[in-house]
Amino acid sequence: MNTHQSEAQCRTPRVRIAPSPTGDPHVGTAYVALFNRTHARQGEGEFILRIDDTDRSRYQESSEGQIFSALNWLGLDWDEGPEGGGPHQPYRQSERLDHYRECVSQLIDSGNAYPCFCTEERISELREKQKAAKERLGYDGACRNIDKAEAQSRIEAGETHVIRLKVPDSGETTFTDALRGEVKVANSEIDDQILIKSDGFPTYHLANVADDIAFGITDVIRAEEWLISTPKHVLIYEALNQPLPRFLHVSLLRNADKSKISKRKNPVSLDWFRQEGFLPEALLNFLALMGWAPDDDEEVFDMDTFQEKFRVEKLSTGAPIFDLTKLDWLNGMHIRRLEIEDLTERLISEGFAPPEASREQITTILPLVTERLTRLNEFSDKTEWFFAEPNPPAIEDLIPKKSDKTTSLQALTAAKDALSSLDDFTPEKIIPALDEVLETGSWKKPFLFMPLRFAVTSRRDSPDLVDVLAILGRETVCARIRKSIELLDS
């Protein structure tokens, strides 16, 4: 029955994702795209982007462009798609209506599909009855045996209708999922699926099979929510006398309560991750880890490494809860792996740098904060003292615990005097100068360094103090210390 399934595996992979332009670009799209694209690259095959826009009621015009740019942001570029060209144009399903019509007439001719004239009212009444009687929900086949000539004339008379798949009453449909093995469903459990809606547009089931055949798709790697409708697809392939692709259903990302990931319970828009300051490589790394693990325990990796090691067959079947904690850690790791110039560029182009900041300034300050950054959007806050005059520190912050006002005043004054007389304002000069201040005043280190830190940065969690001083420069440092002295004095 499925003898064709193994043949597909020998061919150069042609895989696809088919996002629906119905809203913000979804993290699940990136998740599935990552595995598809990587699999294609490994076999030197093609990764195809198809736009699944057959639902006119949920269609959002802006969505398609957002999907493109989100995918591009992540570096998940495609070989064939709506705008990049490719040998199977068009790649938008709304533009392929003729193709589906042709496909469906073939199905009707071979007796595998039929027009159905039932009204929506009848269908919902039927469903109510079935519910009440606790029967299996589904179409009852009322239009199955309408005479072909009669059906034709009713269609020609303009009667509203859909086209349904004629599912065998008996027997079972089987296919192999590359992760879960053989899946078997009784045909009596499969509904006479609508293939063409009354508006003339195809449903997902028809459009996807028709296009996967037309595009020569070898591996259907998609979310697990499609697993149960795969038998319908298999039936269509068989009715069309086409070989089956290899099916592989990737586990669904989950909310903390284990339900399918949703925007009510999780950030799911790729735009959100971008705005929050996650690096594409970190998000991809994180997504890769949701369902796959490298055998060498090296969990921080780039896409080249991933492509070397990943095997789509090694994807796990569990239900991964989408928990951002590890993503934060990964993001920090990837930030620290980046060259300063690269990081500078990203900060600027992604809009995380203060508008008045110059490229040189950012490059200068960046080494002091990279190990303190988990998301790029924290950059401005953490470097505020560098780019602008910070709000003056609170008086109590200038006086460390167990110290007192007089001590802070003396320490700051001594530091200011020592620093202002420095000929070179470099770490090499600043360190001995401060050491000397410490020694002559015989203060505990924090009694000098904490007031100083607050005086120049107005915050407790600053980068290394000596670096801060050197970068700020003598003039600014002395001015800020002076201000704090005045503050304490008043």
Add this chain to the structure above:
RNA sequence: GGCCCCAUCGUCUAGUCAGGUCUAGGACAUCAGGUUUUCAUCCUGAGAACAGGGGUUCGAAUCCCCUUGGGGUCACCA
């Protein structure tokens, strides 16, 4: 509810296909130390799991069955 899928630390997972090397490994998170003028980085350590019950076997996290739990799906949405 029917059908289908799934089940290892709080979370992501390795180990399951080819049963012994598993007193179950790693990572994140947590906690405790260390480094340190703060925060962070970094280093060390600790606690933390095979859902339950039956089989098969000399031996089961691994194979089989049942139970339980979770999820998906049952649209003229994808």
